[in-house]
Amino acid sequence: MKFEKLNVPLEGKRIEVEDGQLKVPSHPILPFIEGDGIGPDIWAAARRVLDAAVKKAYGGKRQIHWFEVYAGGKARDKYGEWLPQDTLEAIRTYTVAIKGPLTTPIGGGYRSLNVTLRQELNLYACIRPIRYFEGVPSPVKNPQDVDLTIFRENTEDVYAGIEWREGTEKCRKVIEFLNREMGCAISADSAIGVKTMSARASKQLVRKAIKYAIERKKPSVALMHKGNIMKYTEGAFKEWGYQVAKEEFPEFTITEEDVAKGSRPAPPSKVVIKDRIADSMFQQILIRPSEYSVVATPNLNGDYLSDAAVAQVGGLGLAPGANIGDTTAVFEATHGTAPGYAGLDKVNPGSLILSGAMMFEYMSWLEAAALIVEGIQAAISTKHVTYDLARHMEGAVTVKCSEFADVVISKIEEGS
Ligand code: NAD
Numbered sequence: 268m269k270f271e272k273l274n275v276p277l278e279g280k281r282i283e284v285e286d287g288q289l290k291v292p293s294h295p296i297l298p299f300i301e302g303d304g305i306g307p308d309i310w311a312a313a314r315r316v317l318d319a320a321v322k323k324a325y326g327g328k329r330q331i332h333w334f335e336v337y338a339g340g341k342a343r344d345k346y347g348e349w350l351p352q353d354t355l356e357a358i359r360t361y362t363v364a365i366k367g368p369l370t371t372p373i374g375g376g377y378r379s380l381n382v383t384l385r386q387e388l389n390l391y392a393c394i395r396p397i398r399y400f401e402g403v404p405s406p407v408k409n410p411q412d413v414d415l416t417i418f419r420e421n422t423e424d425v426y427a428g429i430e431w432r433e434g435t436e437k438c439r440k441v442i443e444f445l446n447r448e449m450g451c452a453i454s455a456d457s458a459i460g461v462k463t464m465s466a467r468a469s470k471q472l473v474r475k476a477i478k479y480a481i482e483r484k485k486p487s488v489a490l491m492h493k494g495n496i497m498k499y500t501e502g503a504f505k506e507w508g509y510q511v512a513k514e515e516f517p518e519f520t521i522t523e524e525d526v527a528k529g530s531r532p533a534p535p536s537k538v539v540i541k542d543r544i545a546d547s548m549f550q551q552i553l554i555r556p557s558e559y560s561v562v563a564t565p566n567l568n569g570d571y572l573s574d575a576a577v578a579q580v581g582g583l584g585l586a587p588g589a590n591i592g593d594t595t596a597v598f599e600a601t602h603g604t605a606p607g608y609a610g611l612d613k614v615n616p617g618s619l620i621l622s623g624a625m626m627f628e629y630m631s632w633l634e635a636a637a638l639i640v641e642g643i644q645a646a647i648s649t650k651h652v653t654y655d656l657a658r659h660m661e662g663a664v665t666v667k668c669s670e671f672a673d674v675v676i677s678k679i680e681e682g683s
Contacts, residue, residue: 270353272337272345279332282630284594289362290438291630293325296332298357302367303339304604305614305668310367312616312672316639317623319676324634334361335471338380339369350380355387364597365626367619368604378428381599385421390590390597391468392475393419395573396625402647403581404659410580412556415577416485418476419569421590423468423498430460464500464565466507473508474515475591476563480538481519488512488520490542491564491572504565505542512540545572552576577601584615584655585643587622589629598626612667615653617643620675638679645678646671 279296284291301310314333321329335357336354343349349372358364369380378510394650395417399410431438433456441459441636445451472491490509494502523541526533533539543551545568552559552575564572577586588601600618608614614681624639647656650663651674657663666674 270357271351273334273353273357276334279330281360281607284362287594289593289594289630291632293329294332295363295630296334296361297626298334298336298354298361298364300336300338300343300354300364300366302600302604303341303370304368304606304609306339306367306604307407308368308608308610308612308614308668309600309616311620312668313365313619313623316616316620316642316675316679317627317635319679320624320627320635320638320642321632323679323682324632324638329632329635336364338366338384350383350387355384358388358597359595362595363626363630365619365623366597366599368600368602369544370604370606382426382428384597385590387424387596388590388597389592390595391420391422392472392591393417393421393573393623394479394589394591395419395473395577395601396587397573397580399580400585400644400647402650402660403585403656404657405579405581407553407579409556413552413576413580415552415556415559415576416479416561417569417573418472418479418561418563419573420464420468420472420566421566423464423568424566424571425462426461427461427463429463431458433458462497462500464504466503469504469507469565470511473511473563477512477516477520477538477540480561481516485538485560486533487523487539487541487559488561488563489548489559490540491544491545491548491562491568492542495540495544501545501565501568508541508542508563535550543588549575552579552628558647573601582655583618584653585617585621587618587625589622589625591629596626596629598622612669614668615654615655616668616672620672638682639675641682642675642679645682646674647677650672 276296279294282291282295301307336357337345338350338354342351371379378635397415399413442453476488491500492505494505520540521537574681583602586601591600595673624636627636651666652663653671654665657665
């Protein structure tokens, strides 16, 4: 494998894909991007926790060989560009990677590095599992009722970046075409953005969400949409979602409507497919969170819903995430680079650590994943937490980022 400026670890093997299934060797090579701002702090902490969990779970039988690849400021210094081809090629080759947060370069017409990564690698599903850890301060009465995994479409919708600034030649042309040919009445001083949703992208997202629900024995998948107003985009998303369930998973799914017609509970072996209008979904997760398990939704809805749901369980510091394509997957802290805290060894590494646990689940290293989740819960129970949690927790001791990792590791090592 030839990379311009990367040093592939001498030991370890790459994760292969056979018939769409991952073949994970016992010593996989996993690329990581340290990230900008607080990235180096949280990555140093997370890496130690991930290695400790693997060691505890498998003795020496399994081990990760970490492979540093570059994006953001480190890439600019090494390559003179923010997201080098080397990095994209390494992630494509090694299939599964993990990253810290990346700065969005300001000026010069740069796209967000995260958006570029998702588009270049066709990571079409943004997956955010949102659950509560006992003891974390939360603004709601029963945060423990939230156990939600959001599948957000990652490549289309108003996020595709198809828009024109008000007053420009292109914008005038689009307005003129729409008014003349399509019978619209758009005011000349408008800016224009285009919302696209394809059957292909919508279906592949919903397919992934339903497969996930079936594999993990989740009770339902809710299609969240604003189809009452945007009939041919969001409304179509809902229709395509139901089609995927009916045509591709008939023996594993049942619609909420069919359950209601039979006036009986859904068979436990089947995933209930339901749909909710986006605005009502925000009420539902507050009022009846336990009725929702997996949510599949277009890009913009998913962006809003993810942050709202995360706030319910106590905020960004413990929210993991992943961007996944057919097989390639990049796991990531879902917060940004918090530049004011960079290098202070102060922030919460929980989001990146839990992203690592999610990565192990994806690799079917379930024992290591479970040890990490238990370790985080046990560490929070000791009330030795980073400042973001400590300031809202009675009797808490504020620890540094690296010290929080130490507590989690000691709990993992104590674990059975
Ligand atoms: P941010 O997430 O960096 O910060 C928002 C708030 O959360 C701040 O108060 C910050 O101090 C706090 N915070 C963030 N992570 C924390 C942690 N681990 N522990 C404790 N507190 C934490 O968002 P922002 O300020 O809007 O963005 C800063 C930069 O990060 C921008 O360049 C933005 O483009 C980038 N960003 C990157 C990603 C990503 O890489 N996935 C995501 C969001 C923002």
